[in-house]
Amino acid sequence: MSTTASTATAADEASTAVGRWVRVCLLHDLAVERGAAALVDGDQIALFRLPDDSVRAVQQRDPYSGANIMSRGIVGTRQGRPTVAAPMYKQVFSLETGACLDPVGYTPLDPAQANLRTFPVRVTDGVVQVGLLDGAAEPAA
Amino acid sequence: MSQSGNQPKHLVVVGGGMVAQRLVEALRARDGAGAWRISVFAEEAAKPYDRVALTSYFSARDPEELTLGDPELWEDPLVTLHRDCAITTIDRDSHQVTDRLGRTHHYDELILATGSSAAMPPIPGNDLPGVFVYRTIDDVAALRGWVEDKRAAAGKGRSTDFERPVRGAVIGGGLLGLEAAGALKALGAQATVIQFGTHLMDAQIDLGGGQALKRLINDMGIAVRTDTATAQLRPSRRSGHVGRLDFVDGGRLDVDVVVVATGVRPRDELARAAGLDIGERGGAVVDLDCRTQDPHVWAVGEVACIEGRCIGLVAPGYAMAEVVADRLLGGKATFPGADTATKLKLQGVDVASFGDAFARTEGAMELVWADPVAGVYKKLVLSDDARTLLGGVFVGDASPYASLRPMVGSELPGDPGAFLLPESTGGGAASLELPDAATVCSCNNVTAGTIRAAVTEHACTDVAGVKACTKAGTSCGSCLPLVKKLTTTELERAGVEVSGALCEHFDLSRAQLFDAVRVAELHTFSEIIGRFGAVGTLGSVSAASAEVPDGVGPGRGCDICKPVVASILASLGNGHILDGEQATLQDTNDHVMANLQKDGTYSVVPRIPGGEITPDGLLVIGQVAKDFGLYTKITGGQRIDMFGARIEQLPQIWRRLVEHGFESGHAYGKSLRTVKSCVGSTWCRYGVQDSVGMAVELELRYRGLRSPHKLKLGVSGCARECAEARGKDVGVIATDKGWNVYVGGNGGFTPRHAQLLAEDLDSRALIRTIDRFLMYYIRTADRLQRTAPWIEDVEGGLDGVREVIMNDSLGIAADLDTAMAAHVGNYEDEWRAVLEDPEKLRRFGSFVNAPATADPDLAYVPERGQIRPATEAEREAAAETGAPVLIAGATLAVRS
Numbered sequence A: 001m002s003t004t005a006s007t008a009t010a011a012d013e014a015s016t017a018v019g020r021w022v023r024v025c026l027l028h029d030l031a032v033e034r035g036a037a038a039l040v041d042g043d044q045i046a047l048f049r050l051p052d053d054s055v056r057a058v059q060q061r062d063p064y065s066g067a068n069i070m071s072r073g074i075v076g077t078r079q080g081r082p083t084v085a086a087p088m089y090k091q092v093f094s095l096e097t098g099a100c101l102d103p104v105g106y107t108p109l110d111p112a113q114a115n116l117r118t119f120p121v122r123v124t125d126g127v128v129q130v131g132l133l134d135g136a137a138e139p140a141a
Numbered sequence B: 001m002s003q004s005g006n007q008p009k010h011l012v013v014v015g016g017g018m019v020a021q022r023l024v025e026a027l028r029a030r031d032g033a034g035a036w037r038i039s040v041f042a043e044e045a046a047k048p049y050d051r052v053a054l055t056s057y058f059s060a061r062d063p064e065e066l067t068l069g070d071p072e073l074w075e076d077p078l079v080t081l082h083r084d085c086a087i088t089t090i091d092r093d094s095h096q097v098t099d100r101l102g103r104t105h106h107y108d109e110l111i112l113a114t115g116s117s118a119a120m121p122p123i124p125g126n127d128l129p130g131v132f133v134y135r136t137i138d139d140v141a142a143l144r145g146w147v148e149d150k151r152a153a154a155g156k157g158r159s160t161d162f163e164r165p166v167r168g169a170v171i172g173g174g175l176l177g178l179e180a181a182g183a184l185k186a187l188g189a190q191a192t193v194i195q196f197g198t199h200l201m202d203a204q205i206d207l208g209g210g211q212a213l214k215r216l217i218n219d220m221g222i223a224v225r226t227d228t229a230t231a232q233l234r235p236s237r238r239s240g241h242v243g244r245l246d247f248v249d250g251g252r253l254d255v256d257v258v259v260v261a262t263g264v265r266p267r268d269e270l271a272r273a274a275g276l277d278i279g280e281r282g283g284a285v286v287d288l289d290c291r292t293q294d295p296h297v298w299a300v301g302e303v304a305c306i307e308g309r310c311i312g313l314v315a316p317g318y319a320m321a322e323v324v325a326d327r328l329l330g331g332k333a334t335f336p337g338a339d340t341a342t343k344l345k346l347q348g349v350d351v352a353s354f355g356d357a358f359a360r361t362e363g364a365m366e367l368v369w370a371d372p373v374a375g376v377y378k379k380l381v382l383s384d385d386a387r388t389l390l391g392g393v394f395v396g397d398a399s400p401y402a403s404l405r406p407m408v409g410s411e412l413p414g415d416p417g418a419f420l421l422p423e424s425t426g427g428g429a430a431s432l433e434l435p436d437a438a439t440v441c442s443c444n445n446v447t448a449g450t451i452r453a454a455v456t457e458h459a460c461t462d463v464a465g466v467k468a469c470t471k472a473g474t475s476c477g478s479c480l481p482l483v484k485k486l487t488t489t490e491l492e493r494a495g496v497e498v499s500g501a502l503c504e505h506f507d508l509s510r511a512q513l514f515d516a517v518r519v520a521e522l523h524t525f526s527e528i529i530g531r532f533g534a535v536g537t538l539g540s541v542s543a544a545s546a547e548v549p550d551g552v553g554p555g556r557g558c559d560i561c562k563p564v565v566a567s568i569l570a571s572l573g574n575g576h577i578l579d580g581e582q583a584t585l586q587d588t589n590d591h592v593m594a595n596l597q598k599d600g601t602y603s604v605v606p607r608i609p610g611g612e613i614t615p616d617g618l619l620v621i622g623q624v625a626k627d628f629g630l631y632t633k634i635t636g637g638q639r640i641d642m643f644g645a646r647i648e649q650l651p652q653i654w655r656r657l658v659e660h661g662f663e664s665g666h667a668y669g670k671s672l673r674t675v676k677s678c679v680g681s682t683w684c685r686y687g688v689q690d691s692v693g694m695a696v697e698l699e700l701r702y703r704g705l706r707s708p709h710k711l712k713l714g715v716s717g718c719a720r721e722c723a724e725a726r727g728k729d730v731g732v733i734a735t736d737k738g739w740n741v742y743v744g745g746n747g748g749f750t751p752r753h754a755q756l757l758a759e760d761l762d763s764r765a766l767i768r769t770i771d772r773f774l775m776y777y778i779r780t781a782d783r784l785q786r787t788a789p790w791i792e793d794v795e796g797g798l799d800g801v802r803e804v805i806m807n808d809s810l811g812i813a814a815d816l817d818t819a820m821a822a823h824v825g826n827y828e829d830e831w832r833a834v835l836e837d838p839e840k841l842r843r844f845g846s847f848v849n850a851p852a853t854a855d856p857d858l859a860y861v862p863e864r865g866q867i868r869p870a871t872e873a874e875r876e877a878a879a880e881t882g883a884p885v886l887i888a889g890a891t892l893a894v895r896s
């Protein structure tokens, strides 16, 4: 596990802007297709390890309920692309872009923020790191 | 009412039966302008009810369940229903009717919908106590009460009356008589049917069919005497009640109850007195527009003599109601002719006849297929070239009936003989393509085209939707198999995902997937989706996205199919729900084994089987709630719910519960929730059985059982039903002799009353019955389908379910028993198991890099002495003033 190479993810485009990589946990600490929450510089982040051992990170706050629960959603796929379903009201979000794919008839608390913020992640030598922008972070979606 | 010119005209309807109800419904649906004000005068006290389903009153008992149509119809300001208010005279000259209270009412138009009464042949002794007819709710209630009293008396074994079953006789071997005989059996009485003619149901089927039918009826334990007339009824010397039947041929039969079902007589007494034309065999004579000779007086339903006769079926009556509704609004509709197809509604006996069943058409040919051993007789009547279908008779297997009936008058495709062969030998009517104009539901006059349009134009996506949209299948139900087939075919044709398919990952329905997984003995989601996953999802991975990792490509399920598979695996006994890959399949609450609340914390509901708890137990729960700062509330299922537990606190709370002999409970998820009980015979002065003891036993037996939807049970200690058991999926109500079990109840959005499945079971039989009911449901229900709609979907409905679990008609009872025994044997305290497994326990940390840190965003305010989550406004106010008005939940030091 310690030799796992850095895995490219869709969020990597944003990684050029990454100011700082924060070590969060070991890949080994994450179970496949079961999310985990992390506290990164005061931000609550949901981490998901996929079957290929890549890791995705999105905001932990569910835009539809306001609760910090995204890590407890069911991980799956829509049309072959990885998704997570919000545990509260079951909206489906892309784990690649954070976009809400199916609002299942609900409106988000803040109508301007239906999508999840995503974070760049890299796995180096079995260590999971989340990339933070310098200064204030901006929504990726 | 200021513009007198536009005042609605007054329509008076005499009779509040099935056809009157349909007439009012049809008129109100079409008379948007409010041209008519309608007064219905009904002799019976009950709201218009479904007489066709009268026999189900024996199992349902609740007369409300028979009420027809939308109750709001009677709230309509333009409609007034006068119940228990018969009309006594009609004065056609002054356009007035008089009711039994002597009040007069003016009418613009008058409709007679007085139906029929049961005929009572002039046999001496026909007025003895214990002789009943079978027409109204009151008749049926009286019959039921009589049989129950007789049974109770026999049970007490008075000196002259040794213990024996109640003996019943039914005079009349037609549709109604057989239904009445079935009802007597259902009440636990013996039944003998006495038929004057050569064979049973001689008005509908031929001799060959009648002989097959007799065998089937005998197999049900009902005796049949044909070619026999009753000379007199004699009273029992001791009681004065009916005691004996004497036949003309000298035979006799001892009886405790007699039901007379020899036909009906139109209730034309008002029409006669008003000088209207009366048919040769009774009934108010009407034209094809349903008008009598008086242009302002109409007659509909069984009282109308149309085309020279009265018709004792509901479908032609409904057709007449539609004609009159149309005419009253200026239309030109005429009666389309009567469809006299009939199907016997007697569980276990399939009989149907339609069209020219007796081959009376010139040159008609009969094609007969009979299997006397199996008691099957099928006949098609065809035109002289053997192509056009004219009619038919089915006994013992009426499965082709629904498809063939609408084909009368059309050419049959292919070899007509194929329709008579059993489906298993490649026969059957499966491939029949109905013309749009064919009537599928004759009760409600719905054509195949209308049903197709419900799918293609009105976006109905299942049978329930089509029923609501077209009314097809809402009366006698005999057309439902065909409605279902048409709906499914049309959905498939429209490319609509037929509701059976779970989601994009599985084309199978839940029931199909259950069987597939069980038979293939698969144990993981990866195996299951690899083997049974939908092929389509494989191809949809775009080639351009080389980054999409292989493992993701084929589809990894979703929040629909994963919990379904989780539930299936749990039902088939695959260890702890959080073992390995299974953990990733669990829905929100199962995942954390507690109930998610709005702020992302959880509530914990300790199991209190049957709702019985000791004072010490109460103290434990109170102390736990206090130590963890939890809000507490008593639930509707007789439990104590503790709210506000953070994910990282859950194991600590469980540990405290386990240490004191509790386990947490499945107050969440698709599984057994609770078994509610009343205090029963141990304390209650009315109780006849130990309802608490039974509830505890049931809860401990079925706890942890995963199912298509949540499951609730209830047990009451007597008929007073304080546990509200009939609002549960399985409701048990104590009787003097044991337990009655009801199934298919629920509360919630569409409340349903549970229906009687079996009576007077002893405790062992009760548990075996519930075992099978639950397992059969778990194996065959759709995702998120509760027991009530599932029962409707099972072939034969409740009777079908009863056949499977009481009479083992599918031969799966032993298998169901084994499956339930395995569940009971393998049960473990799931929460304790988490505490004992460090790997599972690790998943309950709040943050992977700070497992004991509480979610910093949680905030609470006090209310009525407890906490509740702060609102957004309260948070903002607190942030502005900087004052910490919010309180955080108390935290107990973590114990190692």
Ligand SMILES: Cc1cc2nc3c(=O)[nH]c(=O)nc-3n(C[C@H](O)[C@H](O)[C@H](O)COP(=O)(O)OP(=O)(O)OC[C@H]3O[C@@H](n4cnc5c(N)ncnc54)[C@H](O)[C@@H]3O)c2cc1C
Binding pocket: B014, B015, B016, B017, B018, B019, B020, B041, B042, B043, B044, B051, B052, B053, B054, B055, B085, B086, B087, B088, B113, B114, B115, B116, B134, B135, B136, B176, B179, B267, B270, B300, B301, B302, B303, B311, B312, B313, B314, B315, B317, B343, B345, B476
């Ligand atoms: C047990 C049973 C099973 C049946 N099964 C079937 C079946 O499977 N298929 C089928 O097609 N048909 C069946 N029928 C027949 C069907 O119920 C009738 O055809 C249908 O109810 C006729 O409707 P109606 O409105 O004409 O008469 P009804 O439903 O009889 O209504 C007439 C009403 O008018 C009232 N009334 C009479 N006189 C007055 C008055 N002067 N003032 C006020 N009110 C008055 C009566 O009390 C009655 O309530 C069955 C009937 C019974 C009893």
Ligand code: SF4
Binding pocket: B678, B679, B680, B681, B684, B685, B686, B687, B688, B691, B716, B717, B718, B719, B720, B721, B722, B723
């Ligand atoms: S249902 Fe009967 S036994 Fe139970 S509490 Fe009510 S009256 Fe008593």
Ligand code: FES
Binding pocket: B440, B441, B442, B443, B444, B472, B473, B474, B475, B476, B477, B478, B479, B480
């Ligand atoms: S034919 Fe009776 S409900 Fe359709």
